[in-house]
Amino acid sequence: MNRTAQLWLVWILLTIAGGGVLVAGMFYGGPTRAKLLIGETTSGHHQIELACNACHTSAFNSSEDIENTCHGCHDADLNAAKDSHPLKKFRDPRNADRLDKLAANKCITCHTEHRPNITNAMGVTLPNDYCALCHQDVGKNRPSHVGLGFETCASAGCHNYHDNTSIYEDFLEKHAAEPDVKDEPVVKLNTEKIESAAKGDPLSTIGAADAPDDKRAGADVMAEWLATSHAKGGVNCSGCHAPKAKGSEAIAASWIDKPDHKVCATCHGLEATTWLQGKHGMRLADKMLSETQGLYGLFQNKPLSPMRPELARLPMQSKAAHSELTCTSCHSSHAFDTKQAAIASCSGCHADEHTKAYEGSPHHKLFLAELSGNAEKGTGVSCATCHMPRAWMEGPGGYEEVLAANHNQNANLRPNEKMIRSVCMNCHGLGFSIDALADPDLIKRNFDGRPSAHIESIDWVMKRLKEKGGQ
Amino acid sequence: MLKVPRTILASAMAAGCVLAAGAGASVTAAGVAYKDVADMLIAVMVADRTVYTKKVVQRLAAKEKVVKASEHYDDDKALPLPAQMFRFGAEHVADNTDKFSYSLLSIWPINKQNAPRTELEKAGLQFVAENKGENYYGEEELGGKKYFTAVYADVAVAAVCASCHNEHKDTPRTDFKVGDVMGGVVIRIPMSE
Numbered sequence: 001m002n003r004t005a006q007l008w009l010v011w012i013l014l015t016i017a018g019g020g021v022l023v024a025g026m027f028y029g030g031p032t033r034a035k036l037l038i039g040e041t042t043s044g045h046h047q048i049e050l051a052c053n054a055c056h057t058s059a060f061n062s063s064e065d066i067e068n069t070c071h072g073c074h075d076a077d078l079n080a081a082k083d084s085h086p087l088k089k090f091r092d093p094r095n096a097d098r099l100d101k102l103a104a105n106k107c108i109t110c111h112t113e114h115r116p117n118i119t120n121a122m123g124v125t126l127p128n129d130y131c132a133l134c135h136q137d138v139g140k141n142r143p144s145h146v147g148l149g150f151e152t153c154a155s156a157g158c159h160n161y162h163d164n165t166s167i168y169e170d171f172l173e174k175h176a177a178e179p180d181v182k183d184e185p186v187v188k189l190n191t192e193k194i195e196s197a198a199k200g201d202p203l204s205t206i207g208a209a210d211a212p213d214d215k216r217a218g219a220d221v222m223a224e225w226l227a228t229s230h231a232k233g234g235v236n237c238s239g240c241h242a243p244k245a246k247g248s249e250a251i252a253a254s255w256i257d258k259p260d261h262k263v264c265a266t267c268h269g270l271e272a273t274t275w276l277q278g279k280h281g282m283r284l285a286d287k288m289l290s291e292t293q294g295l296y297g298l299f300q301n302k303p304l305s306p307m308r309p310e311l312a313r314l315p316m317q318s319k320a321a322h323s324e325l326t327c328t329s330c331h332s333s334h335a336f337d338t339k340q341a342a343i344a345s346c347s348g349c350h351a352d353e354h355t356k357a358y359e360g361s362p363h364h365k366l367f368l369a370e371l372s373g374n375a376e377k378g379t380g381v382s383c384a385t386c387h388m389p390r391a392w393m394e395g396p397g398g399y400e401e402v403l404a405a406n407h408n409q410n411a412n413l414r415p416n417e418k419m420i421r422s423v424c425m426n427c428h429g430l431g432f433s434i435d436a437l438a439d440p441d442l443i444k445r446n447f448d449g450r451p452s453a454h455i456e457s458i459d460w461v462m463k464r465l466k467e468k469g470g471q
Numbered sequence: 472m473l474k475v476p477r478t479i480l481a482s483a484m485a486a487g488c489v490l491a492a493g494a495g496a497s498v499t500a501a502g503v504a505y506k507d508v509a510d511m512l513i514a515v516m517v518a519d520r521t522v523y524t525k526k527v528v529q530r531l532a533a534k535e536k537v538v539k540a541s542e543h544y545d546d547d548k549a550l551p552l553p554a555q556m557f558r559f560g561a562e563h564v565a566d567n568t569d570k571f572s573y574s575l576l577s578i579w580p581i582n583k584q585n586a587p588r589t590e591l592e593k594a595g596l597q598f599v600a601e602n603k604g605e606n607y608y609g610e611e612e613l614g615g616k617k618y619f620t621a622v623y624a625d626v627a628v629a630a631v632c633a634s635c636h637n638e639h640k641d642t643p644r645t646d647f648k649v650g651d652v653m654g655g656v657v658i659r660i661p662m663s664e
Contacts (some may be wrong), residue, residue, distance in 0.1 A: 082545075092567040092572055093659050094588055096614025141583055141641070170543055468640050 015345075027059055028299035029291030039114035042123040043313055044410075051288040051304055054111070061219070063108060070107040073277070076394075077411065079164035081418075082153060102126075106377045110161075110281065122415060128154065131161075144460050154415075158457055166420035167434070172461045176181050178429025185427030189390040190309045191378040196401055211237035212252040223333040235267075256335070258282075264327045269396045269404075270404040272327070278408035280325050309349045342382035346459075357446035358383065385425045416443075431458050506608055509621035509658045512571065512648060513606075516557070521628050529629045540631075544610040552635070557656075569661070575625060577654025579644040581636065585654075589613065595622030596655045603652060610662065618659040625654040 001009075025032030033050055041049040055069045058106060078086070089095070090105035102111040112118075112125040119125050129150035139146035149464040158167065165171075210224065215237075216357045217225075225231050230239065240259045242251040243266060256263070265272035275281035282288070283304040306324040310318035323329060330345035331337070343364075347355055358364050363381035370380030387409050412418040416437045424433035424457050427447035435451035436442055442451055528550055532540040541549035551559070554575060561573050578596050580586045587593040595607035599622055599647035607622040627633045647653055 086562075088562045088565045091569070092561075092574055093613040093618060094574060094592065094657070095663075096616075097588075099614065168543075171546065174546075226503065283659065 024295060024299070027292075028294045028301070029289065033290070037114065040116040041113055042111075042119055044123050045113060046313060047307060047311060048285075048288050048304065050222070050290050053289055053292055054287060057084075063106070065110060067106055070111075074107075078162060082165055083162050084164050085161055088179070094349040098134050102130065104134075128150070131159075142464075144464065155455070158413060158455070160417060163415075163418055164428050166430070167417055167457065169461055172430065172458045173424075173465060175430035177456045178431065178460055180426055180429055182429065186376060187377040187381075187385055187389070187426045188378060189403065190385065192318075192390075192403060194390075201330075209237050210251060212248065213240065214257060215241070215255055215257075221334050228334070228336050230318075231334065240264075257330075258333075261327050268404075270393055271407050272401055274393070274404075275407035275412070277385065278407060278410045280307055281407070284326075315351045316349050317351045323349065338384075341381075342384035343367070346383040346387075352445040354446055355383070357444065357448065361446040361448050381427075386419065389423050391422060436457070480505050498608060505619035505660050506621065507660070508513050508571075508660060509608070510606075512573070512658055513621070513623045513656060516560070516573065517623075519560070520553060520557050521558050524629050524632065529631050533629075533631045537547065553632070567625055571658060571660045573658045574656060576657055577625070579636075579642065579653070582639045590659055591620050592622070593621070595657065598622070599624035599655050600652045613659075617662045620660075621658045623656045623658070624652045625656055627651050627653050 018115055021032055022036065024030065026036050027332050029050070029052075033052070037049060040046070045055075057065050057069060058380065085104060087105055094378045101107060104186040110126050110130070111123045115125050119247065119432045120128055124130075131153045132150040135150075154161070174187055188405060209216075209225070210219065217237075225237075238245055240252045240263055241256050241257070243263055245251040245254045261272050261275065272281075282307055288304045289301055290304050291299050293299060305325055308322055308324055310321040325343045330341045332340060332345075343358070347358065363385075366375065367380035367382050368376035368387075370377065384405065388405050389412065390403060391411075393406065394402040406412075412422045417434070419437065420430065420433045424437070428436070432451070434455045434457065435453050436447060438455050439451045439453040442449055442453075478521055518536055528540045531538050532550060539547060539549040540552055541547040542550075542552055542555070544551045544555070557575050561575070565572055573584075576585050576592060576596060578587060578588055578593075578600065587596050589611055591609050591611040595609065598607040599605065603624065606624075611620050627636075627647055627649050628632045630649050632653065633649055633651065636642050636647050636653060
């Protein structure tokens with residue numbers, strides 16, 4: 001073999017090997033996968049972007065397969081929001097011509113991933129005037145809308161493609177006269193007692209901590225645990241560290257040093273489920289694999305690591321960059337202090353202007369007043385009051401609704417009109433809430449001051465009502 | 472005569488039309504006429520709609536006044552309106568089968584999205600409004616598929632139907648009375664090639 005042939009052979013072998021590494025990275029994962037992303041993902045998915053299988057369930061899946069993964073994660077939220085444009089509306093053949101203009105029966109028509117150059121707010125990858133495709137004649141029945149640009153439809157306080165539960169016309173009319181601050185500004189759900197999940201015997205009847213001798217914690221840990229409802233409810237050391245074990249030998253044999261969210265979920269199912277749906281926990285949800293099994297055992301199923309602030313796109317505290325996010329990151333192991341989890345745990349990582357402005361803000365003062373006993377229960381406002389509010393949610397098995405803190409921080413975050421009903425209107429009138437949420441500077445100041453923005457939606461509703469009444 | 476394959480007949484039966492089929496439609500080994508299937512479906516729809524309107528909404532909301540009926544039934548902790556009940560049924564069907572679909576439309580719609588859109592809808596709704604007691608049947612092609620389409624008058628079966636529509640701020644017509652045709656039910660059955 002002459003030198004040229006040898007070089008050709010080496011080149012071909014190297015090309016095959018290099019290609020093989022790339023293809024393996026794409027199909028099975030590993031360190032090369034990050035380099036193969038075809039475009040930056042949206043803020044909603046960037047944390048799971050290396051778990052390709054989450055959306056691309058197989059190597060050659062169809063767009064329908066991808067659609068199914070959208071529905072798998074997002075349908076419950078859409079149903080809860082009484083989706084204004086549900087899939088079922090577009091199944092009617094009379095809308096076939098509309099689907100020709102805009103395939104609104106597919107999520108990916110409006111939300112195409114990996115297209116950063118055309119991605120607008122809420123992960124929308126269509127020009128913002130897309131409403132015109134079906135609603136171009138809106139001015140016929142709404143003279144107030146004549147001349148408005150279709151790119152303004154989704155302005156804060158006006159319309160939302162999916163969720164209009166707090167901004168539909170009759171709701172605006174019903175709450176038009178509300179004052180900025182209601183007569184009884186109380187988050188009522190925060191005054192309700194949540195049923196304890198602990199089913200064990202109270203500590204008084206089961207005696208001391210049941211950790212094996214070599215796992216005994218110090219006095220400080222014991223003191224923290226004894227002060228919790230875990231201890232009061234009979235959740236002993238083994239309740240979390242050896243959840244299925246009975247008897248000292250079994251406890252020692254199956255002891256887990258650091259129980260994960262799955263252990264917490266055995267009692268706090270709804271909290272864990274919602275946490276896995278939000279940005280804090282989504283990397284740990286089922287089937288989020290950075291590597292999938294294949295190539296004769298060369299690749300193994302590997303879940304994504306827990307979220308770390310260094311992976312976030314929002315400003316974070318540098319000192320917390322490498323901390324891993326699990327249940328105990330916010331709730332701290334053994335103490336499980338919900339007050340710490342409601343504020344200090346958030347500001348321990350988040351370093352954006354809104355978070356940094358919380359201390360000393362009107363909401364913070366209310367929180368301190370409630371904490372000191374100078375104000376009624378439910379009047380304080382912590383980070384969690386707004387971003388992980390309590391809600392009645394469908395419980396395990398779907399049998400009944402259960403009151404719990406919704407740990408999916410994204411459930412009522414963006415667009416921020418989603419917060420109006422679940423959060424703001426506990427204490428504030430609708431008009432004030434809409435205006436406040438439409439003022440980015442006020443949000444940065446953590447609501448220290450009054451809204452400088454005014455959304456006219458309520459004004460228009462009342463004007464139309466007056467005109468109709470005068471006919 | 473246009474015939475429906477037996478699979479569609481099975482869907483119609485599943486929708487509760489067994490009695491109607493036995494009562495008069497000419498079921499053959501080859502199938503049953505599209506028109507007959509549509510007529511069976513409308514019989515069930517009208518029955519359910521009338522029962523809900525009279526036995527639930529009119530009785531409990533209008534007469535006994537123990538509960539309200541509201542367009543925003545969730546927020547107002549009230550009964551869904553009969554028209555909403557009907558639409559929920561149509562959506563439920565759409566979620567479960569593509570063998571047929573139906574919608575409630577009107578040439579005087581409160582929600583303008585429920586105005587007629589196709590030529591057949593326009594002709595059919597006009598026909599049933601002007602020819603009381605008669606139905607309108609035809610074929611149309613939508614999205615590349617051929618459909619047998621039937622339009623049936625939707626009549627105000629109770630005073631609450633007329634009064635609610637007359638008083639709604641988005642209504643284009645305010646003089647409905649009991650017995651008037653207020654719109655129409657459009658049933659579509661995809662036709663086999």
